[in-house]
Ligand code: 2AM
Ligand code: CA
Ligand code: CA
């Protein structure tokens with residue numbers, strides 16, 4: 001039998017240790033490179049943090065597999081067994097420019113089913129955690145289940161680029177949602193925005209394209225609290241895919257999906 005509580009305990013301790021190392025790096029010079037385009041950034045600390053987790057996991061759990069953003073883990077063709085999905089720094093641009101508003105995100109899956117969700121907002125020292133079925137917490141504070149809401153009362157997390165002209169979307173599609181919602185916010189870290197949906201600080205979050213390491217931990221946390229997770233087409237995420245993401249408290253999810261997203265080709 002897999003001892004999920006043990007795995008959770010190790011993972012959280014490694015996250016705290018990695019967080020300390022990241023904070024220590026604030027006083028050293030970063031090596032910054034670009035990836036797919038000029039605003040898609042990666043640093044030596046993203047890479048070093050991913051390697052730190054891989055070493056720890058290999059040592060303690062040699063039969064577990066790892067999918068990491070920076071590519072030091074395994075190449076996965078399936079989701080069999082226990083798979084750790086790791087984003088060593090989610091919000092790299094914030095890490096570089098602001099030295100805050102970034103997180104370490106770890107989702108642990110068994111045969112494609114989410115078992116442990118961990119998001120660590122390093123600078124605020126807020127660790128969002130759940131072992132499926134055992135409740136979700138910020139540090140030691142237990143989070144209440146998410147109540148039903150409406151768009152008109154909702155603060156929605158989304159990136160402003162989705163309402164400007166760009167290749168993925170007609171800018172007029174999401175502007176009615178922005179207009180009808182109580183407010184919108186953009187934090188620049190999908191993991192933090194999903195942790196905020198879990199904790200009720202945001203009522204919804206949506207993004208046109210995210211990778212498994214961006215949303216892998218967040219959907220486990222949100223589902224544990226009764227929130228709703230899907231693609232922007234309303235389909236369930238398959239954890240290995242790049243996809244659009246819509247996560248929200250009940251009610252708000254259905255309203256966004258049916259009243260605002262029906263005409264889009266996401
Ligand atoms: P990252 O910082 O780990 O790259 C920014 O709005 C959010 O989108 C961050 O969570 C960021 O994760 C994520 N993201 C996903 N794909 C991205 C890309 N190609 N370029 C920049 N950010 C990306
Ligand atoms: Ca990245
Ligand atoms: Ca990310």
Ligand code: CA
Pocket residue numbers: 046069087088089090091092
């Ligand atoms: Ca990242």
